[in-house]
Amino acid sequence: MEYTRQLLEESGLGEDRLAMYEIAASDAPKWVAAVKEMTQRVEALGPSPLRRGIHLQADALEKLENMVES
Amino acid sequence: MIIAERKPFSEIKDAMAPYDKILIVGCGTCVTVCLAGGEKEVGLLAMQLKLALGLEGKHLEVGEITVERQCDLEFIQPLCGFITNYDAIISTACGVGVQFLASLYPKKPLFPGLNTTFLGVNEAMGFYTERCRACHNCYLGVTGGICPVTMCPKGLLNGPCGGNVQGKCEVDPARACAWCEIYEKLERQGRLEQIEKIQPLHPHDRSTNPGTVIHPAYRRRYDGHE
Amino acid sequence: MSKLREALEAGDFPLVAEIRPPKGVARDGWLAPVSSLQGKVKAFGVPDNEHARMRLSALVAAVLVKGAGGEPLLHLTCRDRNRLALESDLLGAAALGLENILVLSGDYVTLGDHPQAKPVYDADSVQLLQIARGLMEGSDSAGLPLEGNPNFYLGAALIPEAEPLGPQLLKFRKKVAAGAQFFVTSPIFDLERFRRFRETLGEQAVKILACVKVVGSEEVALAEQGQHRKAYSLPAAVLQKLAGKDSEEILLKGAEIAGQLLKHIRAEKLADGVYVQARGQSDLLARVLESAAG
Numbered sequence: 001m002e003y004t005r006q007l008l009e010e011s012g013l014g015e016d017r018l019a020m021y022e023i024a025a026s027d028a029p030k031w032v033a034a035v036k037e038m039t040q041r042v043e044a045l046g047p048s049p050l051r052r053g054i055h056l057q058a059d060a061l062e063k064l065e066n067m068v069e070s
Numbered sequence: 071m072i073i074a075e076r077k078p079f080s081e082i083k084d085a086m087a088p089y090d091k092i093l094i095v096g097c098g099t100c101v102t103v104c105l106a107g108g109e110k111e112v113g114l115l116a117m118q119l120k121l122a123l124g125l126e127g128k129h130l131e132v133g134e135i136t137v138e139r140q141c142d143l144e145f146i147q148p149l150c151g152f153i154t155n156y157d158a159i160i161s162t163a164c165g166v167g168v169q170f171l172a173s174l175y176p177k178k179p180l181f182p183g184l185n186t187t188f189l190g191v192n193e194a195m196g197f198y199t200e201r202c203r204a205c206h207n208c209y210l211g212v213t214g215g216i217c218p219v220t221m222c223p224k225g226l227l228n229g230p231c232g233g234n235v236q237g238k239c240e241v242d243p244a245r246a247c248a249w250c251e252i253y254e255k256l257e258r259q260g261r262l263e264q265i266e267k268i269q270p271l272h273p274h275d276r277s278t279n280p281g282t283v284i285h286p287a288y289r290r291r292y293d294g295h296e
Numbered sequence: 297m298s299k300l301r302e303a304l305e306a307g308d309f310p311l312v313a314e315i316r317p318p319k320g321v322a323r324d325g326w327l328a329p330v331s332s333l334q335g336k337v338k339a340f341g342v343p344d345n346e347h348a349r350m351r352l353s354a355l356v357a358a359v360l361v362k363g364a365g366g367e368p369l370l371h372l373t374c375r376d377r378n379r380l381a382l383e384s385d386l387l388g389a390a391a392l393g394l395e396n397i398l399v400l401s402g403d404y405v406t407l408g409d410h411p412q413a414k415p416v417y418d419a420d421s422v423q424l425l426q427i428a429r430g431l432m433e434g435s436d437s438a439g440l441p442l443e444g445n446p447n448f449y450l451g452a453a454l455i456p457e458a459e460p461l462g463p464q465l466l467k468f469r470k471k472v473a474a475g476a477q478f479f480v481t482s483p484i485f486d487l488e489r490f491r492r493f494r495e496t497l498g499e500q501a502v503k504i505l506a507c508v509k510v511v512g513s514e515e516v517a518l519a520e521q522g523q524h525r526k527a528y529s530l531p532a533a534v535l536q537k538l539a540g541k542d543s544e545e546i547l548l549k550g551a552e553i554a555g556q557l558l559k560h561i562r563a564e565k566l567a568d569g570v571y572v573q574a575r576g577q578s579d580l581l582a583r584v585l586e587s588a589a590g
Contacts, residue, residue, distance in 0.1 A: 223404055223415070224374075224375075224401055224404060224415065224417045224420070225417050226401060226417065226420040226421075227420055227422075227423070228420050228421075228422035228423065228467065228470050229420075229422070229463055229464075229466050229467030229470060230458075230463045230464065230467060231401040231421075232400075232401070232453050232454075232455040232458070232464075232482060232527050233401075233403060233404070233527060234458070234527070235459075235525050235526065235527060236459045237459065237460055240403070240404060240407065241404045241406060241407065243525060247463075249463050250460055250463050252463075253460070253462050253463040253466060254460070254462075257462065262466075265466065266466065266469070266470075268422055268423070268426065268470050268473060268474060269422075269423075270423070271379060271418070271419055271423050271427075271437060272418075274418070
């Protein structure tokens, strides 16, 4: 995992685009937290410089929370 | 086997600047085992190059192929027709393979993807250590199977230097002093008298490079071969 | 004949003071001990790129010492020269009237100030002793005859506190067999340990110069943190005497301690002479000798 992050960093895409979380199958809150964290991070990083013009939907986070609560 | 490490990515990438279509040739033997230049590493390097050059707005076409061994004509000759389609080649073999491949395709710019480091063992997954300096004059029978030329940074042939501290090497305290190990091993085997005799100066003339070995059975065939 | 040899063989307990060739070509300062200690020491040790740090050629420094009226003890390491260079330097030394040679492996290059240099070690110290002995007998290491044989008084290193001791004693025996006539030890701070070592070693035909060293503040700091990694130990009793002092005071006190060690080694006949390391500084060397006399 660290090595792959390093490869991405060297390539210029940045290591932050890849992460691994260990989450138990029953641990929904942790899963939500991880998805949130990653979503926020990806939003901050912006779209892949290789693929211009595709953006996250503005309400993606909100939809996600609704999904888990229901 | 031969141990190698991948070159810094920036060095490989910079070398590719003039080209649009390159071929990465991996090697399926030693450098595959040490995770430096086998099929998987060829794929990773191709991916990285495409990403990095893509970020600079450049489209690089990358071909990938891995042969059994680049140090053997049998395996690299078949690449002949294939290679002509590319502007340049990166070989992720050790220096041996890179040179053999380069000699076969004299018109093609060829770049090494690895730095060749040493002859070593696979201690554990991802962990390689040196064992042999290919010195043409093996002492292992005298020194209890521990090489003084390789395992002692100074290559001393007659016992430890004064720098070891509690059996640890002066050069790298994490490592055992080779001569302390040799002594201990031979002492346990009751063979210390083997190292009491003064070992004469090493015959460096034998390892004048580049070396050539011709198997006795093939002497007539290669008579006059230099 | 070498005065050092005469004194050692006569049982006169000679002292050798180490000087420090400069990094550069400055002529003054580093040669000062030669005049200031004239008559008090028998010879001056001239290190050869000590600790793998590049300095003025030891061979040239030794000639300058001789010119200033001192008898040099030239160090010759295997680190920086192949057998051709070792042999021609030995002949050169002999031609310039240098007789005392201390043969050493040499600290490894990565520990010094030119870490990327190519380490040589074509010969090890045992083989270099054999080479020097061969030259004295009229032939070089290739077996070719010489026109005029050199004469040397050959020394080598000995590590009394080596642990394990077996491999070190093996090397000692080989050095004696190869032609070493005297030995210089690594610095001695722990007399009790040195005494035990002398008992282990027993009677020897070769002469032994025990090294006493003026310890510096860097080494003391490392020892206090338990980080001291040398072929010799700094006992707690020594460290206690140096605790809480600034670097200048440590050197002065260190010189006093070295002098006391020298005195004990002489009184108890623990060695045949003493080799003093005091950073090549006249004042410190003088202080060691004063402390030993007091």
